Amino acid sequence: MILEQYYTKCLAQGTYYIASEGEAAIIDPLREVQPYIDRANEDGVKFKYIFLTHFHADFVSGHVDLADKTGATIVIGPEAVTSYAFAKAEHLQTFNLGNITLQLLHTPGHTMESSCYLLRNEDGKEEALFTGDTLFIGDVGRPDLAVKSDLSKEDLAGHLYDSLRNIVMPLPDDITIYPAHGAGSACGKNMSSETSDTLGNQKKTNYALATDLSKEDFIKEVTTGIAPPPAYFPKNVWMNKGVNSSIDEIISRGTSPINAKSFKALADDADFLVLDVRSPQEYTAGSIPGSWFIGLDGQFAPWVGALIENIDQKIILVVPDGREEEAVTRLARVGYDNAQGYLKGGIEAWKNAGYELETIEDITAQEFVDGLENGAIKYAADVRKPGEFKNAHLENVHHFPLSNIHVDIQKYDPEKTFSIHCAGGYRSVIYASILKANGIKNLQNVLGGFGAIKKAELSQIDIIKE
Structure with a gap:
C-alpha cells in the first residue's frame, strides 16, 4: 500500500x-x-x-x-x-x-x-x-x-x-x-x-x-x-457542487504574455485589476499605479479570496519570470479563473516603455519607533489579526486588520502620512498597496513588522499585552 x-x-x-x-x-x-x-x-x-x-x-x-x-x-x-x-x-x-x-x-x-x-x-x-x-x-x-x-x-x-x-x-x-x-x-x-x-x-x-x-x-x-x-x-462551495472550467484552459489563457503597451491599455481599463505577485520589497521599490500587491511567497490564495471581492474579476499579472503558471494556478485554486495574462518582460519592460512607477517608502522598525517617540510619526496602523493585536501591540497605534480594509479605508485622510506594520512585512504591503490604489499615497511600510519592532529600543512607548 x-x-x-x-x-x-x-x-x-x-x-x-x-x-x-x-x-x-x-x-x-x-x-x-x-x-x-x-x-x-x-x-x-x-x-x-x-x-x-x-x-x-x-x-x-x-x-x-x-x-x-x-x-x-x-x-x-x-x-x-x-x-x-x-x-x-x-x-x-x-x-x-x-x-x-x-x-x-x-x-x-x-x-x-x-x-x-x-x-x-x-x-x-x-x-x-x-x-x-x-x-x-x-x-x-x-x-x-x-x-x-x-x-x-x-x-x-x-x-x-x-x-x-x-x-x-x-x-x-x-x-x-x-x-x-x-x-x-x-x-x-x-x-x-x-x-x-x-x-x-x-x-x-x-x-x-x-x-x-x-x-x-x-x-x-x-x-x-x-x-x-x-x-x-x-x-467555492457552489463551484464544488458544479462543473467548472478546465484548469488547462485557465492556465493557457492566464499565461498569455502581454507587451507593455497593451498591458497599460488594460491597466487603464476599470474592468481589469493589476495584481503584482512579486516580493514585498520589489513592490515597494516600484509598482504600476493602481496595482495591488499580494505576493506569491505568502498566504497568497487566502488573501486573494479575502480581498478581491469579485470572484469573476479580470486580472492581469506582474509576476516573477518563470512563475506565471504558478500564479494562475494558485488563483484558480480559490476560484479566480479570470486571469487574462501577464506583463511580458516584467517591470523592466514597463520602465523601458517610459511608463510611470509608484513607490512606497520602507522604514526600519527603529526608525518607526523613534518617529513615534519624537512625534515625527503621528498616524500608525497595525494591520494584524485581532488575536495577534490583543496578544501584544504598541500603545497609541490604531488597529485596522487587513481583512477589514474595504470598510476601514474610509477612515484614512489622503493628506496625512500613515506608517503601516503587520507581523513580518507581507500583509503591510498588501494593505499599503490597496490604500495606494484608492488614492492614499503618503505611506510608510515598516520593514520586518512587529517582529522587528519588538527588538527595537523603546524608551517612551510601551508594548501592551491585553
Whole structure:
C-alpha cells in the first residue's frame, strides 16, 4: 500500500493519495490534477475513486476534472447534491481498493454531507482516518459555513458533537488522523501546525474530544469567537457542487504574455485589476499605479479570496519570470479563473516603455519607533489579526486588520502620512498597496513588522499585552 499526504502550505490543505495492487484513490484533490495523474502513472496504477469529505469552502477541488481524465468514480457522503454524476455513499459503505478498503463514516456537523473515510490495511486493521474538516489536529471544523434557514450554527455544532462522540472517538486510539487542514486555515479556530496525529493523542490534547465536555459547553465553545468567513467561501462551495472550467484552459489563457503597451491599455481599463505577485520589497521599490500587491511567497490564495471581492474579476499579472503558471494556478485554486495574462518582460519592460512607477517608502522598525517617540510619526496602523493585536501591540497605534480594509479605508485622510506594520512585512504591503490604489499615497511600510519592532529600543512607548 502507498499512502502519501500532499500538503499545500498556502492553503494549509491536505490531499491524500492512496494506492494498492494497481488501483488508486485520491481524497480531497486540489484544482490542478496533473500531479496526481503523473504520480499514478509512475506507480503503474489506475484511479478508481475520488473521495470528497465534503464540499470545501476554501478551495475549488479538481474532482470533476480528474474524473473526466481518468474515469474514476466521485464518491461523496449522504445529503450531497451536485450537478455532475457521483456515487452518493451511505454511512458505513465500504469501497475496495486493491487489497485494502475505505469505509465512509457519515459525520455531519461542519456540513451536513461531511464524512470521514476509515482505511483498513491489507490485514483488515483500522489504520487511518481521513477526517476532512470534521476533526483537525487540536481543533474541529467551524459549524457556521452550512447554515441555512432551518439549520443554525448551534444545530450544526450539536451534530458535530454527536458525530465525534458516537462515530470518531470509539475508534482505536492507535489509528492515525489525517485532516484536510492545518494551522493557517480559516476552516477552524485554533488548529495545530501538525498535519497528522494518533486519535489517542488527540483524545488527550484536543479540547473538543475531552470526555468531560458537555454538549452544551461544546456548542458554546465552537460557536464563540469565530472570525467571519472570507467572502469567497460560498462561491467555492457552489463551484464544488458544479462543473467548472478546465484548469488547462485557465492556465493557457492566464499565461498569455502581454507587451507593455497593451498591458497599460488594460491597466487603464476599470474592468481589469493589476495584481503584482512579486516580493514585498520589489513592490515597494516600484509598482504600476493602481496595482495591488499580494505576493506569491505568502498566504497568497487566502488573501486573494479575502480581498478581491469579485470572484469573476479580470486580472492581469506582474509576476516573477518563470512563475506565471504558478500564479494562475494558485488563483484558480480559490476560484479566480479570470486571469487574462501577464506583463511580458516584467517591470523592466514597463520602465523601458517610459511608463510611470509608484513607490512606497520602507522604514526600519527603529526608525518607526523613534518617529513615534519624537512625534515625527503621528498616524500608525497595525494591520494584524485581532488575536495577534490583543496578544501584544504598541500603545497609541490604531488597529485596522487587513481583512477589514474595504470598510476601514474610509477612515484614512489622503493628506496625512500613515506608517503601516503587520507581523513580518507581507500583509503591510498588501494593505499599503490597496490604500495606494484608492488614492492614499503618503505611506510608510515598516520593514520586518512587529517582529522587528519588538527588538527595537523603546524608551517612551510601551508594548501592551491585553
